[in-house]
Amino acid sequence: MLGSQQPQTGRTPVRGVHRLWDPRVWGTIVGAAGATVFVLGNRGTLTPPWPTVAALIWAAVFLAYVWFVFGTPRVFGAMDPVGSRAGATYLGSVVGMLVLIRLGTLLLDDPDSVGLRPALIVMVVGLHSLPFAKAFHTPMFGVLGSLMTMLGAAGLMLGRAWDERAAAASAVVTGIVMLVVIAGDARRPHGRRG
Helix, strand or coil: CHHHCCCCCCCCEEEHHHHCCCHHHHHHHHHHHHHHHHHHHHHHHCCCCHHHHHHHHHHHHHHHHHHHHHHCEEEECCCCCCCCCHHHHHHHHHHHHHHHHHHHHHHCCCCCCHHHHHHHHHHHHHHHHCCHHHHCCCHHHHHHHHHHHHHHHHHHHHHHHCCCHHHHHHHHHHHHHHHHHHHHHHHCCECCCC
16 A cells, blocks of 8 residues: 555665655656746747747657656655755745746836746746755756746847847747756756755
C-alpha cells in the first residue's frame, strides 16, 4: 500500500511520480504551468509560421519536462530545512511581483505600449523568483530568475524600439527556457529543493 511506504531518500533512485508530495516534484508544476501560459498565451501574436513552431517546440520540451521530473528515476537526498524567514520572503516576493506588474501595466497603459505587457510580466516574475534561491536553498531559482529577467528586459527594449511582437516572442522563449531549466534541474543529482 502506498500509505504504508516510508519516504525514500538517500541513494535509492525513485521516479518523481512516486514522490508527488516532495516539493522537488510538485513544486515544478507551478513553473511548468507558468511556462505553458507564456508559450500558449503569446504564440498567437507571432507571425506565421512561428505560432506553429512555438507550439511544436513547447510540446517537445514539455514532454521532456514530464519525463525528467516524473518518469526518470533519480536520487532524492534529504532536503535542507528552510529558514524561519522563508515564508515571509515568499509572501514579500509575491506581493512585490503583483505590485510591480500593476505599476508597470499603468505605465504601459497607452495605445503605443499595451503589447509590451507580456515582456513586463516575464521580467517581473523573474525578479520575484530571485530571492527564492537563498530562502529555499535552491540555486535553480537564481538561474531561472536571472534568465527570465534578462529575457523580459530584452523583450521590453526590443518591443519599444522595434516591434511589439518582440515582447510576445520573449514570453514564448521564456516559457520554453523555463521548462528546459526545470527539466535540467531534475536531472541534476542534489539533495535540495528545485
